[in-house]
Amino acid sequence: MKLHEAFKDKNLVILKVSIKDKEEDVKKYKNDFNVSSPLLIDDTAEVANAYGVQSHPETLFISRTGKIIGRAFGDKEWDSKNMRRLIDDLLKEK
Amino acid sequence: MNRLVKRYRSLLCRPGLLCLFILMLVTVSLTRCAGTEEELHHHGEMTPVKTFPKDYVHPLAGINLEKVINENRGLKVFRENATTVHDYYRGGVQEKAEAERLLEEGRWEEADGHFDQSIRFLQAVLRYFPEDEAYRNIYGDHVVIFLPNLLMADNFLKLLTLYSKIGRDDKIVQARRYGEYYLSQSLKSVKTEWTLEIQKGFEGSDKK
Numbered sequence: 452m453k454l455h456e457a458f459k460d461k462n463l464v465i466l467k468v469s470i471k472d473k474e475e476d477v478k479k480y481k482n483d484f485n486v487s488s489p490l491l492i493d494d495t496a497e498v499a500n501a502y503g504v505q506s507h508p509e510t511l512f513i514s515r516t517g518k519i520i521g522r523a524f525g526d527k528e529w530d531s532k533n534m535r536r537l538i539d540d541l542l543k544e545k
Numbered sequence: 546m547n548r549l550v551k552r553y554r555s556l557l558c559r560p561g562l563l564c565l566f567i568l569m570l571v572t573v574s575l576t577r578c579a580g581t582e583e584e585l586h587h588h589g590e591m592t593p594v595k596t597f598p599k600d601y602v603h604p605l606a607g608i609n610l611e612k613v614i615n616e617n618r619g620l621k622v623f624r625e626n627a628t629t630v631h632d633y634y635r636g637g638v639q640e641k642a643e644a645e646r647l648l649e650e651g652r653w654e655e656a657d658g659h660f661d662q663s664i665r666f667l668q669a670v671l672r673y674f675p676e677d678e679a680y681r682n683i684y685g686d687h688v689v690i691f692l693p694n695l696l697m698a699d700n701f702l703k704l705l706t707l708y709s710k711i712g713r714d715d716k717i718v719q720a721r722r723y724g725e726y727y728l729s730q731s732l733k734s735v736k737t738e739w740t741l742e743i744q745k746g747f748e749g750s751d752k753k
Binding site: 470510 | 564565566567568569570571618619620622626635
């Protein structure tokens, strides 16, 4: 099961942000790869710049208080056991 | 700030929100391949780092303070959150940018504090990466102008002016010594027109 679906009832929100892509490419990607999480378009890279993102893909973990608590660079196996354990641990934190 | 950024920020900081967010920033198409080399560097593509002849002097148009500042914009790096060399480098540049702005406005004491922070960040970088490189994969495949020694030298050059403005002549000699040291370290590995300008700056200040 995908990460987004596995955690959707556990107070985890996954937002994918597509940087400088055309809407039609994003739609195609969403369909081709059956992406179920929200996929937002940052067409001018303003969001990426605001978050100091300088490589693709980059993943930010943002706590309940809005603080960035972690970053991951490059592709990861997001639905691996280890990753799920990490997210479970993060969700336990107040 | 852009409307989109505000929307994201408000979404992520809504009071009473109980969720953990994972924000994945991706590119989905290959349209980015149409960018210029400079844009590809800026956005972290798999661009190979160019090599240059040993005595090549990088022109000011290619390597300058403004470019370095632009490459390191983004969410402010706080010292307590910095974990990677990349964070420390960005923090050093961001603090320097703020110090430069305050210096322009004649806010000497505040500028002094930010130069100090910049120096602390860059000292951390130099513990792990002691050599300047015109372009470096600072992590993964992301290429930036990487001149921590030169940025340190420029910080100390600016501090010479600042110290004379605030009447701290006692600190000038030491600042010049540090500045010239970092300049010599930078020149060991990279030559740029910007470096030569800084060198002239130190020579000029020595005559005053």
